[in-house]
Amino acid sequence: MRTLVHLSDLHFGRINEALLAPxxxxxxxxxxxVVVVSGDLxxxxxxxxxxxxxxxxxxxxxxxxxxxxxxxxxxxxxAARFLAPLRKYKRYVTADLAPVYIDDEIAVLGLNxxxxxxxxxxxxxxxxxxxxxxxxxxxxxxxxxxxxxHHPFDLPAHANPDDLVxxxxxxxxxxxECGVDVLLAGHVHSSHAGSxxxxxxxxxxxxxxxxAGTATSTRTxxxxxxxxxxxxxxxxxxxxxxxxxxxxFVADSADTFCRVGDAWKAxxxxxxx
Numbered sequence: 001m002r003t004l005v006h007l008s009d010l011h012f013g014r015i016n017e018a019l020l021a022p023x024x025x026x027x028x029x030x031x032x033x034v035v036v037v038s039g040d041l042x043x044x045x046x047x048x049x050x051x052x053x054x055x056x057x058x059x060x061x062x063x064x065x066x067x068x069x070x071x072x073x074x075x076x077x078x079a080a081r082f083l084a085p086l087r088k089y090k091r092y093v094t095a096d097l098a099p100v101y102i103d104d105e106i107a108v109l110g111l112n113x114x115x116x117x118x119x120x121x122x123x124x125x126x127x128x129x130x131x132x133x134x135x136x137x138x139x140x141x142x143x144x145x146x147x148x149x150h151h152p153f154d155l156p157a158h159a160n161p162d163d164l165v166x167x168x169x170x171x172x173x174x175x176x177e178c179g180v181d182v183l184l185a186g187h188v189h190s191s192h193a194g195s196x197x198x199x200x201x202x203x204x205x206x207x208x209x210x211x212a213g214t215a216t217s218t219r220t221x222x223x224x225x226x227x228x229x230x231x232x233x234x235x236x237x238x239x240x241x242x243x244x245x246x247x248x249f250v251a252d253s254a255d256t257f258c259r260v261g262d263a264w265k266a267x268x269x270x271x272x273x
Contacts (some may be wrong), residue, residue, distance in 0.1 A: 002106045004063075004146070005032040006016050006210065006228040008186025011071065011161055011217035012053040013043030019225055019244060023188050024059050026242065026249040030229055033110055034101050035060050038186040039069025039150025041093060050092035057093075066098045067110040069150035069187065070120045085116040098128070100135060106232055110148040113165050118162050121188070122151030123166035129174045136178045145180045152185035154199050154209035156192045171202065176205035182230070182237060182263065183207050187212045189221040191228065193239040193255050195265055206263035210239055212272060226252070237260040 003026050027035065037057070042049035050072075057064065072093075073085040086097070097112040109132060113122030136145050151165035153172060165171075165185075175183075183196070191213045198205035213226035224242040229251075230237055236258055242251035257264045 002029060002033045002144075002232045003104070004034050004036060004106070004108070004230040004232060005030055006036045006038065006184050006212045006230060007215045008038040008150075008190055008212035008227070009040040009069070009214035009217055010037070010053060011043045011050040011214065011219065012038055012056070013046065014218055015216040016218050017226065020056060022244075022248050022265045023227070024056070027060055032061055032229075033103070034106070035062070035064045036108065036148050036184055037064065037066040038148050038184055039067050039114065040071040040186060041069070041089075042065070042072055043217075045072050045074045045088060047088055050088050054092045063101050065101050065108050065110045065148055066094055066115065067099070067148055067150055068093075068097070068112055070114050071120060073114050073116060075141065086112075086114070096168060098131065098253070100140070102143075104143070105234070106144045106146060107136065108148060109135060110144045113149045113151040121162070122149070122167060124149070124171045126170070129171055133174060133178050136180065143236060144232050144237075145178070146182040146184060147175070147180055148184045149183060151187050152209065152211055153183050153207075154194065154196045155188065155211070156190065156194070157198075159188060159190065160186070170199045172196065172202065172207075175207060176202045176262070179262065180207055181259070182232075183209045184212070185209070186212050186214075189217070189219060189225050190223055191241050193228075193257070194258070195263070196264060204262050206265065208237055208257050208264040237264070
């Protein structure tokens with residue numbers, strides 16, 4: 001079994017400072033095999049915000065898979081936005097825009113969906129999908145395949161579908177063909193875990209789509225600060241949501257999903273218990 005901590009939407013530059021030490025302590029206690037951060041490390045892509053984010057991330061366990069979000073691209077500096085949109089991100093956080101962690105049980109692959117031409121929307125392109133096919137195609141059977149993006153491929157039923165990543169149907173078809181199991185994302189500051197088959201009816205296939213809320217931002221949008229912990233086995237994934245209660249981060253709710261063929265479903269787990 002592997003333990004994965006999923007943080008998102010840190011938004012350094014607009015954070016609740018009181019959460020940083022308790023969050024770090026909680027993550028350390030969980031002893032994850034890998035820490036994932038699914039974008040929006042900063043509020044306005046300024047150098048000091050990236051430096052603060054990097055300094056804090058350096059206190060967390062390694063390895064880490066980090067991808068940028070739309071807030072990590074400058075908004076008001078037009079020249080930087082279009083000529084070097086992720087220059088500061090690459091300087092202070094990581095130059096790797098397609099990070100990978102692979103062991104004998106899980107493979108975690110990050111993809112950059114942040115784009116200069118949009119204010120907040122994201123996009124995945126065919127070159128990224130081809131690269132994913134290549135990396136995942138070389139894996140042995142039984143390795144749980146996990147994709148990390150900032151912009152989500154799936155959302156709760158009540159959410160605005162405009163928040164979905166652009167070209168999602170194209171990517172989902174490719175994910176089905178190369179056996180992607182889990183999709184981790186942020187962006188909407190709302191926690192959610194569910195099967196992708198309602199939105200993407202692909203015969204015999206459904207990924208587990210997991211959204212993380214904002215771990216540290218004051219822009220909570222009606223939900224307390226939170227992050228996810230995934231306990232991953234070849235045919236079972238347990239998703240626990242840890243929420244800030246005013247003093248510490250505590251386990252608040254959880255769901256278990258089971259693999260049935262090439263589809264991940266929650267209801268089958270409940271029926272089998």
